[in-house]
Amino acid sequence: MKKSYYNNRKKKARQNRTKGKGARRFKESMTGFLFLLPALLPLLVFWVGPVLYSLWLSFTDWDMMSPEIHFVGLSNYKSLIGQSDFMAVLQNTLVFALGSVIPTILLGLLAALALSSAKKGTRIYRMVMFAPYITPMVAVSIVWSWIFEPRVGILNYVLSFLGIHGLKWIQSRNTAMLSVIIVTVWKQIGWTLLFYLEALQKVPGNLLEAAAIDGAGKVKRFLKITLPMISPTTFFLLIITTINSLQAYDQIQVLTQGGPAGSTRTLLYYYYQEAFESFHTGKASAVAVILVLITVILSLAETKVSRKYIYYE
Structure with missing residues (x-):
């Protein structure tokens, strides 16, 4: 008990x-x-x-004017998937993302490698390279619209000296997307440059010296030591520049307004046109949801790939 x-x-x-x-x-x-x-x-x-x-x-047919809002289910999403215009917008977004992200990272890395080996004037070079990034995109786009001007623009003037026939740049659907990509890449190179300069400084010098003693050349040392050591920075820049490319709006609005013939109309600009020009608020909200989903999917895919290829100390 x-x-x-x-x-x-x-x-x-x-x-x-x-x-x-x-x-x-x-x-x-x-x-x-x-x-x-x-x-x-x-x-x-x-x-x-x-x-x-x-x-x-995104599940309604609201037009931003009517006081009544009707639930339409998945109709907005079905209409988008069935539209050839929306498929063209997705293709433009993919072309713009690849065309701006890859050159931005590669050119930023090349510029950082060049500056890391320079002995004098590195601060001035950094300031000059970083200046476009802190300049508002609207101001940058206005200046480049003058540069791209077919008749009196400085770019065609330089090309004429090289014996190359001038292009219509932002006035032709064949070169309009290239023009927008050039402006985007030019503005972002200085930003990626600073990150890569910091990453290159953290690469252990004793590893490079040991590899050099073992007979490894500059290219092999870069591929086997430097590139893996700066891979976390590359991964970070890849994520951020991808998101920035999906959110591009200012340069498209100033340079091309989505034209000519919709050749530079990306997802975000298509959202703007549907919401504030056509007043299809429900459809525009569906575009925004799709844009968010694409951003999340790309980020998750890049994160999964990074687990295999990114080197963390």
């Missing part, structure tokens, strides 16, 4: 201690949540709320 009595008391004491710990943990969690609440409120109001509202609008 006594043994069972003491066992019951121990069991109850253990249960009380467990309940006490649970209550303390809950109290600590609520205290932490209350401290975070002032920071979370703006996030909920200005980010989570609009995202959820846009998601709901």
Whole structure:
């Protein structure tokens, strides 16, 4: 009897201690949540709320004018998938993303390699290369629109000296996308340059010296040592430049307005046209949802690939 009595008391004491710990943990969690609440409120109001509202609008036919909103289910998504214009927009987005991301990273890396071996004037070169990035894209695009001008633009003037016939650049559907890509890459090279310069400085010099002693040439040392060591920086730049390419708007608006004949109309610009020119708010919200999904899928795919090819110390 006594043994069972003491066992019951121990069991109850253990249960009380467990309940006490649970209550303390809950109290600590609520205290932490209350401290975070002032920071979370703006996030909920200005980010989570609009995202959820846009998601709901993508299932409606609202035109931004009518007070009535009708639920249409997946009709907006079905109409987008069945449109040849939307398929062309997706293709333009892919071309623009590849055409801007790859050259930006490669040219930024080449510029960083050149500057890392320079002995004098590196600060001036950094400042000159980084200046376009801190310049507003609208101002950059306006200047480049003058450079691309077919009759009096400086670019065709330089080409004429080389014996090359001038191009129409932003006025032709054959070269308009190339023109927008040139402006985008030119603006972002200085940004990637700074990241690569910092990454190159962290490559252990003793590894490079040991490889040189073993007979490895400059190219082999770069491919086997430097490139793997700076791969985290490359991965970071790949993610950010990809997202930036999907969000491109200013340069397209200033240079081409999505033309000629829709040749430079990407997903974000198509969203703008549907929402604020055609007032198809429901359809535009569906475009925005698709854009977010594409961004998430690309980011996850790049992250999965990085686990195999990115070197972390």
